[in-house]
Amino acid sequence: MTTVVTAQGVDLVERLVTVNRVAKVVKGGRRFGFAALVVVGDGKGRVGFGTGKAKEVSDAVRKATDSAKRAMIRVPLREGRTIHHDSRGHYGSGKMILRSAPSGTGIIAGGPARAVFEALGVQDVVAKSVGASNPHNMIKATFDALTSIRSPRAIASKRGKKIGEIIGRREAVLGSTGEDVKIDEE
Numbered sequence: 001m002t003t004v005v006t007a008q009g010v011d012l013v014e015r016l017v018t019v020n021r022v023a024k025v026v027k028g029g030r031r032f033g034f035a036a037l038v039v040v041g042d043g044k045g046r047v048g049f050g051t052g053k054a055k056e057v058s059d060a061v062r063k064a065t066d067s068a069k070r071a072m073i074r075v076p077l078r079e080g081r082t083i084h085h086d087s088r089g090h091y092g093s094g095k096m097i098l099r100s101a102p103s104g105t106g107i108i109a110g111g112p113a114r115a116v117f118e119a120l121g122v123q124d125v126v127a128k129s130v131g132a133s134n135p136h137n138m139i140k141a142t143f144d145a146l147t148s149i150r151s152p153r154a155i156a157s158k159r160g161k162k163i164g165e166i167i168g169r170r171e172a173v174l175g176s177t178g179e180d181v182k183i184d185e186e
């Protein structure tokens with residue numbers, strides 16, 4: 001994990017997910033190159049991924065990082081530590097299930113998805129990968145799930161309701177499951 005400072009003065013967290021050696025077969029034999037997959041985020045709700053190919057690993061990582069910076073998306077976070085609601089995403093045969101988690105849970109996710117959440121700045125989330133374990137498909141499925149997350153403010157404005165009505169329903173559901181409910185025994 002490395003931190004990169006951009007021209008705007010924003011600190012970006014850069015995570016190298018995978019590097020593959022690729023070959024191009026030519027008349028004289030094989031020409032080897034490298035393909036890199038990188039995740040970049042600001043730790044405050046913005047994240048992106050990119051790929052790059054080059055003859056050297058460092059050039060491939062640089063190209064992937066530049067691609068990731070251009071493709072950053074914003075994800076609304078609850079209390080700056082978890083996602084607002086459960087979400088599902090898929091890409092190809094890879095599927096990703098994301099669940100919001102109570103404080104102190106940590107990041108429970110496998111390799112590539114963990115890199116995405118660390119760069120995003122999420123501290124509490126549970127993620128399950130179903131299907132393909134290919135890092136490219138896992139990251140694309142995770143991004144598909146993240147792009148479908150909406151904040152209560154966005155949902156309330158779309159439905160023409162107040163934020164309290166939307167959040168009140170969420171807390172009523174949490175209260176019925178027994179989580180985060182305090183009972184005074186006197």
